[in-house]
Amino acid sequence: MPRRGIPKQSADELVRQLLELLPDESVLFGEEDQHPYECDGLSAYRQMPRVTVLPENVEQVQAVMRLCHRMQVPVVARGAGTGLSGGALPNPDGVLLSLAKLHNILDIDPIGRIARVQPGVRNLAISEAAVPFGLYYAPDPSSQIACTIGGNVAENSGGVHCLKYGLTVHNILKIKLVTPEGELLCVGSEALDSAGFDLAALMTGSEGMLGVFVEASVRLLPRPECVRLLLAAFDDVEKAGAAVGDIIAAGIIPGGLEMMDRMSINAAEDFVHAGYPRDAAAILLCELDGMRQEVDEQAEQAADILHRAGATEVRITRDEAERTLLWKGRKSAFPAVGRLAPDYYCMDGTIPRRHLPKVLRRIGELSKEFGLPVANVFHAGDGNLHPLILYDANISDELARAETFGGKILELCVEVGGSITGEHGVGMEKIDQMCVQFESAELSQFHAIKHAFDPDALLNPGKAVPTLHRCAEFGAMHVHAGQLPFPELERF
Amino acid sequence: MPRRGIPKQSADELVRQLLELLPDESVLFGEEDQHPYECDGLSAYRQMPRVTVLPENVEQVQAVMRLCHRMQVPVVARGAGTGLSGGALPNPDGVLLSLAKLHNILDIDPIGRIARVQPGVRNLAISEAAVPFGLYYAPDPSSQIACTIGGNVAENSGGVHCLKYGLTVHNILKIKLVTPEGELLCVGSEALDSAGFDLAALMTGSEGMLGVFVEASVRLLPRPECVRLLLAAFDDVEKAGAAVGDIIAAGIIPGGLEMMDRMSINAAEDFVHAGYPRDAAAILLCELDGMRQEVDEQAEQAADILHRAGATEVRITRDEAERTLLWKGRKSAFPAVGRLAPDYYCMDGTIPRRHLPKVLRRIGELSKEFGLPVANVFHAGDGNLHPLILYDANISDELARAETFGGKILELCVEVGGSITGEHGVGMEKIDQMCVQFESAELSQFHAIKHAFDPDALLNPGKAVPTLHRCAEFGAMHVHAGQLPFPELERF
Numbered sequence: 016m017p018r019r020g021i022p023k024q025s026a027d028e029l030v031r032q033l034l035e036l037l038p039d040e041s042v043l044f045g046e047e048d049q050h051p052y053e054c055d056g057l058s059a060y061r062q063m064p065r066v067t068v069l070p071e072n073v074e075q076v077q078a079v080m081r082l083c084h085r086m087q088v089p090v091v092a093r094g095a096g097t098g099l100s101g102g103a104l105p106n107p108d109g110v111l112l113s114l115a116k117l118h119n120i121l122d123i124d125p126i127g128r129i130a131r132v133q134p135g136v137r138n139l140a141i142s143e144a145a146v147p148f149g150l151y152y153a154p155d156p157s158s159q160i161a162c163t164i165g166g167n168v169a170e171n172s173g174g175v176h177c178l179k180y181g182l183t184v185h186n187i188l189k190i191k192l193v194t195p196e197g198e199l200l201c202v203g204s205e206a207l208d209s210a211g212f213d214l215a216a217l218m219t220g221s222e223g224m225l226g227v228f229v230e231a232s233v234r235l236l237p238r239p240e241c242v243r244l245l246l247a248a249f250d251d252v253e254k255a256g257a258a259v260g261d262i263i264a265a266g267i268i269p270g271g272l273e274m275m276d277r278m279s280i281n282a283a284e285d286f287v288h289a290g291y292p293r294d295a296a297a298i299l300l301c302e303l304d305g306m307r308q309e310v311d312e313q314a315e316q317a318a319d320i321l322h323r324a325g326a327t328e329v330r331i332t333r334d335e336a337e338r339t340l341l342w343k344g345r346k347s348a349f350p351a352v353g354r355l356a357p358d359y360y361c362m363d364g365t366i367p368r369r370h371l372p373k374v375l376r377r378i379g380e381l382s383k384e385f386g387l388p389v390a391n392v393f394h395a396g397d398g399n400l401h402p403l404i405l406y407d408a409n410i411s412d413e414l415a416r417a418e419t420f421g422g423k424i425l426e427l428c429v430e431v432g433g434s435i436t437g438e439h440g441v442g443m444e445k446i447d448q449m450c451v452q453f454e455s456a457e458l459s460q461f462h463a464i465k466h467a468f469d470p471d472a473l474l475n476p477g478k479a480v481p482t483l484h485r486c487a488e489f490g491a492m493h494v495h496a497g498q499l500p501f502p503e504l505e506r507f
Numbered sequence: 508m509p510r511r512g513i514p515k516q517s518a519d520e521l522v523r524q525l526l527e528l529l530p531d532e533s534v535l536f537g538e539e540d541q542h543p544y545e546c547d548g549l550s551a552y553r554q555m556p557r558v559t560v561l562p563e564n565v566e567q568v569q570a571v572m573r574l575c576h577r578m579q580v581p582v583v584a585r586g587a588g589t590g591l592s593g594g595a596l597p598n599p600d601g602v603l604l605s606l607a608k609l610h611n612i613l614d615i616d617p618i619g620r621i622a623r624v625q626p627g628v629r630n631l632a633i634s635e636a637a638v639p640f641g642l643y644y645a646p647d648p649s650s651q652i653a654c655t656i657g658g659n660v661a662e663n664s665g666g667v668h669c670l671k672y673g674l675t676v677h678n679i680l681k682i683k684l685v686t687p688e689g690e691l692l693c694v695g696s697e698a699l700d701s702a703g704f705d706l707a708a709l710m711t712g713s714e715g716m717l718g719v720f721v722e723a724s725v726r727l728l729p730r731p732e733c734v735r736l737l738l739a740a741f742d743d744v745e746k747a748g749a750a751v752g753d754i755i756a757a758g759i760i761p762g763g764l765e766m767m768d769r770m771s772i773n774a775a776e777d778f779v780h781a782g783y784p785r786d787a788a789a790i791l792l793c794e795l796d797g798m799r800q801e802v803d804e805q806a807e808q809a810a811d812i813l814h815r816a817g818a819t820e821v822r823i824t825r826d827e828a829e830r831t832l833l834w835k836g837r838k839s840a841f842p843a844v845g846r847l848a849p850d851y852y853c854m855d856g857t858i859p860r861r862h863l864p865k866v867l868r869r870i871g872e873l874s875k876e877f878g879l880p881v882a883n884v885f886h887a888g889d890g891n892l893h894p895l896i897l898y899d900a901n902i903s904d905e906l907a908r909a910e911t912f913g914g915k916i917l918e919l920c921v922e923v924g925g926s927i928t929g930e931h932g933v934g935m936e937k938i939d940q941m942c943v944q945f946e947s948a949e950l951s952q953f954h955a956i957k958h959a960f961d962p963d964a965l966l967n968p969g970k971a972v973p974t975l976h977r978c979a980e981f982g983a984m985h986v987h988a989g990q991l992p993f994p995e996l997e998r999f
Binding site for chain 2: 126213220432
């Protein structure tokens, strides 16, 4: 990559020292070069880093960390930048550390069912490399074609199949990481158990606050012999919510179990023509995987349960084309709903699934109280809600009403024992809501953990864990034409 | 419980203050009263605590912790005392805090598939309470009839079925704990995901070093419709080891996959007459569970694989009586082997399963080199080894040879990427071997974590994580007539 006319002698001391550690093309400090790194998937937050580095090996990562530690410069690690909570937003005074060049699959062990990979390996690439062994890597965030395993570990990514196969934390065995001091740590074990505190689990979901991941050993699973998708239509949202519990209570563990309400169904139909029943109040998409006989048997059982739960129609897909089309509607639901109103306010919380009917009913009541429509499209089996509140910021007080409404939904999640986060991490986006979720005792403990790994607070400062000082109120995410009217990045 | 003649006025200040916080019968300070608490399942380590308390509710636990914090008195938490690594060994200057009176199942949620229980609830009692819902709690340490969930969480307990269903850490959702300062913390979430650092996973396996657990929400699973056990005989240990990998590589995930070598087989046969083939060099016990059709299909497939791997005989159980008898031999293998020699030296380590044949061969070679017989009986699917080195401490240098031999086996586990721990925790027993497993960078990080939760080092001091100072050499466990010739508890 050319330096684009910025002479070395004009760079500051940090850049000069980085250029001594790394090849020239691995140190970016001009505005144009760094443009691709100024935001992640939450594109409304933008911040140019002081300098961007792309080390080519672990030793270079260590050298960068040692330098930054010596100079007390903040470091933000970055995978593919597909995160949705602003976790990889650069720090204006710091180094943006891209792991993109550490992109090798180091080893696949079919007997241990383990892949050992560098952090910049794409999620889907692991499964592709495991095809010859009949194996795959289960967690499948919707960005899996682009997102990298380093980012997945940092955010504890989920996906449609985490109901059955768990989150990233359940599929990670061992992690190598570089500390803020530049030391290499190896936590967890490829063997079943690991001695000492479970630092591999602690690392997973730590959002770049505790170390820079440079290698991960992940668990692989046998590919299922057979996959079928069921679509069930309901004339009532609560009935659909209750049916989710019925399926689980019957001992079935679907690969995925998704729900869409009427507004989402019709928005998706208008957008991609998936063949959904437009007159349904809600649909469930229930995917079953396993051995053929088992799947066929469970599909019949699930269809029975859905009928008994009041489904007006149940379809079982018989081929891949049918299955792909039904998923297409679900996967395009967000942009489809986005066409219905000038603005929408996207909430993301998780509740224990037994409370689905109650919470859905309450959201419906709140929708009437606040006079704002809501579209529900979400991972029902996981209790991971994504209510989309539609509003128009140009109409006086609608934004304020949407905000209060969204706040009520989050409070409801916490009230029933749920979580203010779904699968996107906290990052910048939800840092205020951490104050709703946790008491000061838990927050203080988070800070103690942070201090135990990063006493100088150099790693991804200002993300994921709010200061107690900040916890006076909570904010939430408002979307207007893809832009978020958020305050500037606050350093703390 | 009567006070047995020790007047309150003779008790020290700590005891007097505890008696103000708790009912009289919940504070034990006489030698006779405290006798049951002086050791856990590793009975060769014995130590009388200064005082034993049995609080009846969370508030009393908090009050005890606040008092101990104020007086800077060490606290050792204890469940049922069935642990095998001395993790619950009392501290002579401290309080032994039994959670036995917190033994209520608080809630079972069949839709969320979650049981919320107090720490003193027995492992098996959870599954028993879940029977009406067709559910059970999967981790099944062999002590499951007696051991409690608090201890299971502290030790990250395993069991025969952790190959398929994971360790305790994979089955715990939320933990309430009391800090050394007496504060109540709630970590994890009954919802799928939890915001902030994954402190619930960090707590699991922390061996009483980070907090006192007062409540756990555990995941329940649907009971399998059908269970079958296969027995496969081999004329060669390495072939049996390779067959383990073949089964896994074929995409089968057995509920359990156990291995016994000739010496174990014959010792078990002499002891309980399980019907094992006495002339086999090794047997595998492979349990399959799931839906009936699936299990039948997989049993046939596994039998084929075992035959192709060189099995001289494969049996598939058809009823519970047959299955129970075959398991009885496995479960009595340790005491059975114990009858073959005056002393045995029990190792417990885990290796990646692909290295099973190599490690088994190397153990056989070492057995010849050292002139000491070894019996192997272990969780083969998990790569969790339990070599039992037979020796006679009355014969000059046999103890020293057994010790060196055992050390070689542990080094071998670490060398192939395994772990010095299996499923029993580190406790007192393996604290020296932690120095083999970890570099000082990792050990320092463990200390930083400990400091983040327990800066005064009051919780279970001297267990699980060695000081760097201690890491000059490692020891191991020698059994002579059930007694361990270990040095006195070292405070550090």
